[in-house]
Amino acid sequence: MIERPLRPEIRFREARRAFRRGLLYLVLSAIGLVMVLPFLWMLSTSLKTGKGAVQVPPQWIPRSSATLAQYKGQSVPVRLLKKECLVRRLDDGQEATVYAQAVHTDKPLWGPPVVTAAIPTDQGGYVRVPVEVLGSTARVRILQEGPDLEKVVDLPGQDIYEKSWVSLQWSNYPETWRKLPFGRSYINTLIISLSITLGQVLTCSLAAFAFARLRFPGRDKLFLGYLATMMIPGAVTLIPVYVMFVKIPDLFNYAFHTQYFTTDLYFLGKYYVGRLIGGNSYFALIAPGLFSAYGTFMLRQFFMNLPRGLEDAARIDGCGNLRIYWHVTLPLSRVALATLATFTFMGAWKSFMWPLLILNTEELLPLQVLLQRFQGQHGSEYHLLMAGSMIVLLPLLAVFLLAQRYFIRGIQLGAIKG
């Protein structure tokens, strides 16, 4: 006999499930907050004034404040010079005049607040007693544009008030942008990243096609060699490659009896674009990134799994290898190519050490190195530093949001590596 569960049990189970789900979302959101908070902090700081950035405790939403007064029916900015209060002592009923700063509102943990004032005693000290505030006056300097309107007046204390409002210093961004050649740096980074991405996708897909689809003597040994080089630390090849780039222009000059390889070049006669090859050249920034064993490996794995049918059909129709590669294999592997492109682009955008080594002029610097320079020059102006960091981060975020699925896929493809 089948026992049917009782209704309250179902309800209990449902409630438990809903509770668990709620808890899960809570935990996930808490972790998400930990991940996002530093970025919000960055954004928040980038919109503060220099003074606002070093305020303790810090504000998450940048605010500015000013002292205002009602004067002739208008609200005008003022500077407070002196504020006096007329108070009555609650202990003996005497009246006294004290400065506003001497009046304190003591907030107790329970019950209504108590107003106290520091009242001078005959002995020359002060005694702090509970008081009742009878009235106050303030002497202010009215801040207006034009010297004739700037004057000192006494006003009733209640007409003076502090006003604070959300104020976002968007001007930090143009200010940062002007301090160092961020615009030029953007162009540099784009040139470098796009060239590397295009080049690497091209060379890797060509090589991967050869490894996956063509037969030639020594293919598998070569491929093993490629695999083996994936484990070589960048630091090993760094030094000789650096030396190569630094020394080769002189060598070429010598070989071709020219000075051309060490001549500074200008685009349209005014934009410095570095040298042709060697240190301080786009070539040096781009060339080492055009090839990658990892990209070749990844694409080869992908090509291996493509169906051969279309290829065979194309071959029967008389297509050569190049046309098969271009018209059959590449269109079939858009996802893999996009994945490689995304990774390469992000990697190139973030590359730091190599440009740092090979460049010594400001004009060619990519964003990462420029930001590091900026940090070195404006180390304590964190509102500007954060604006600079935002400027550098935003394109990465955009690429990530656009190409998110390729990212996840790429990592999973990489997992096959082991």
Add this chain to the structure above:
Amino acid sequence: MKRLRGGPECSRSGYLFLLPNFTGFLLFVLLPVLASLALSFCRWEILKDNTPTFIGLANFRKLLTSEDFWYHTYNTMFLMLGIPVGMMLSLALALLLNRSIRGIKLFRMVYFLPTVTAGVALLVLWMWIYEPLYGLLNCTLGQFGVEGPNWLRGGFRLEFLSWFGMDPQCYWSKPALMLMGIWTGVGGYNMILYLAALHTVNPQLYEAAQVDGATRWQKFRYITWPMLAPATFFIFIMSLIDGFQGGFESAYVMTLGGPAGSSTTISFQIFNELFENDRAGYASAIAWFLFLIVFVLTLISWRYGGKVVHHD
């Protein structure tokens, strides 16, 4: 390019397809590796424009006896203590995310943000977070009445270390960099790899365990954990390989390797030997030492990784 006809059996055009990539491979990997090996047996001051002189094993002898080098190796390995912590957290995140409920993609994306944006900008951001007076961390600690230290430059003394003949002076820089590293990496590649591995676990195993009345912990301990072993192994080895090579950017941007060399890693030392001390040969020797470590780790992963990997 000439169009080459013929079946895949007899094609020699493969070399042409390989040519562009292989040129780069030759110029930027193969030859430099050999050159670097040769350099490691030489003394060479590039900035002074000397010619390299052969000095045999002197660089390696110096390396093995250099206190600085071992200190930097210790630093590098100390920073790698964050790896198991980060992996555990990544696994926990993957377990949390491994269900089909609404909005899970959003969470995955948010957790991945630090990995995507990693770079100088994040390093600068963390310098600001670690700022001793106005930084987010110390301000938050201050709200709880804790006076935070100067994370990137400050230190503290642990007197009991001197009983063991160690330097009692400790610095906050390494823990600070570790914390930053964990935050940056926890929701990144490792989590995605764990998620992918979790998808491959056969759900029938859990159903069978359910029938046998297994608790959640038992299911994790006896099904999930063993099934994830290959992924764990892979992630661990890869993290070790990265860990030994890491630490350059944070050292260069944030701490300059300090205070007192406490955040100088092997890769930062290589850079310094090359450009500050102008010792290309010695730098190459260190790089080769690094290579040796990575090589051994890779061998381990090939030898033992193959056995435990469950490919389907």
